[in-house]
Amino acid sequence: MEIVHTIAALRERLGEHRKAGRRIGLVPTMGYLHAGHMELVSRAKAENDVVVTSIFVNPLQFGANEDLAKYPRDLERDSAMLRDAGVDYLFAPGVTDMYPRPMQTVVDVPKLGAELEGAVRPGHFAGVATVVTKLFNIVLPDSAYFGEKDYQQVTIIRRMVEDLAQPVRVVPVPTVRDADGLALSSRNVYLSKEERAAAVIVPKALAEAERLYDLGVNDPAALEEALRAFIEKEPLATVEVAAVRHPETLEPLSKLQGQPILIALFVRIGTTRLLDNRVIGRKPSNNEKAA
Ligand SMILES: Nc1ncnc2c1ncn2[C@@H]1O[C@H](COP(=O)(O)OP(=O)(O)OP(=O)(O)O)[C@@H](O)[C@H]1O
Numbered sequence: 001m002e003i004v005h006t007i008a009a010l011r012e013r014l015g016e017h018r019k020a021g022r023r024i025g026l027v028p029t030m031g032y033l034h035a036g037h038m039e040l041v042s043r044a045k046a047e048n049d050v051v052v053t054s055i056f057v058n059p060l061q062f063g064a065n066e067d068l069a070k071y072p073r074d075l076e077r078d079s080a081m082l083r084d085a086g087v088d089y090l091f092a093p094g095v096t097d098m099y100p101r102p103m104q105t106v107v108d109v110p111k112l113g114a115e116l117e118g119a120v121r122p123g124h125f126a127g128v129a130t131v132v133t134k135l136f137n138i139v140l141p142d143s144a145y146f147g148e149k150d151y152q153q154v155t156i157i158r159r160m161v162e163d164l165a166q167p168v169r170v171v172p173v174p175t176v177r178d179a180d181g182l183a184l185s186s187r188n189v190y191l192s193k194e195e196r197a198a199a200v201i202v203p204k205a206l207a208e209a210e211r212l213y214d215l216g217v218n219d220p221a222a223l224e225e226a227l228r229a230f231i232e233k234e235p236l237a238t239v240e241v242a243a244v245r246h247p248e249t250l251e252p253l254s255k256l257q258g259q260p261i262l263i264a265l266f267v268r269i270g271t272t273r274l275l276d277n278r279v280i281g282r283k284p285s286n287n288e289k290a291a
């Protein structure tokens, strides 16, 4: 594996592969890698000839009072993990490599980006869409891999790719979880022992939502209220978002009639924000028909 820090150097390396007709897969990350990231890497390895993982803590997607400065970083450990996994290139630019001058250009998907997490983190998804577009332009990947833990993010990126005809296949990858169900996340490292134990309320709330939907709760406001109350029984938890939405438009729904719905949670445990979601009520596919 080669570690590359500049746009020009990466373009030069990848140009050779492209000329040889090799398929290139991109896994964009902010580093401090865990098994969730490595699942994206292994999908990318399985489907491409050359895999690029980027590690860049993107200032454009952090609000002024967010954790940009203290976001966990460990490039040495990350590069060892990526090397072991057979990644070809680790792209680890500095902020001035990615943004030599203040950016004047913004890619925004304003309607989808204002919903859910976007309402709590204004500007966040414009920062994500801008950096992901720039990474696509640098790497020109055939396919790019994103985790479903960040459901809204992958929804926005898919829409951006469609709207702008970006020549990339976006591949969503299911969420990897700890044994108790908590979604793996770099920010889990912020949790104290007590908070880590409390955090299990988040995946439990997703199971509770499914139980209530199966029982026939059909008023979205009632379902949201029940989820909020369920989560806030945990004294360390504060709900920022507990929402029932359309899984593609992310818009609120007026009535639930057994259709697939997105349950989106954004919950603070102490000062740490955790994100999780589940789509429930999917019609069984041909492969999973009831006996
Ligand atoms: N548990 C997980 N399972 C599958 N994919 C994941 C998981 N956690 C993160 N990813 C995906 O990895 C990519 C990089 O995410 P990122 O580096 O922000 O990690 P993170 O663990 O989500 O960090 P954070 O705590 O900052 O949200 C994203 O596409 C994200 O959805």
Ligand SMILES: CC(C)(CO)[C@@H](O)C(=O)[O-]
Pocket (backbone or CB within 6 Å): 028, 029, 030, 056, 058, 061, 128, 131, 132, 150, 153
């Ligand atoms: C996609 C991404 C790498 C863009 O900075 C980031 O939002 C993330 O890690 O999910």
Ligand code: BAL
Pocket (backbone or CB within 6 Å): 030, 061, 150, 153
């Ligand atoms: N959604 C992952 C990146 C971030 O929280 O900024």
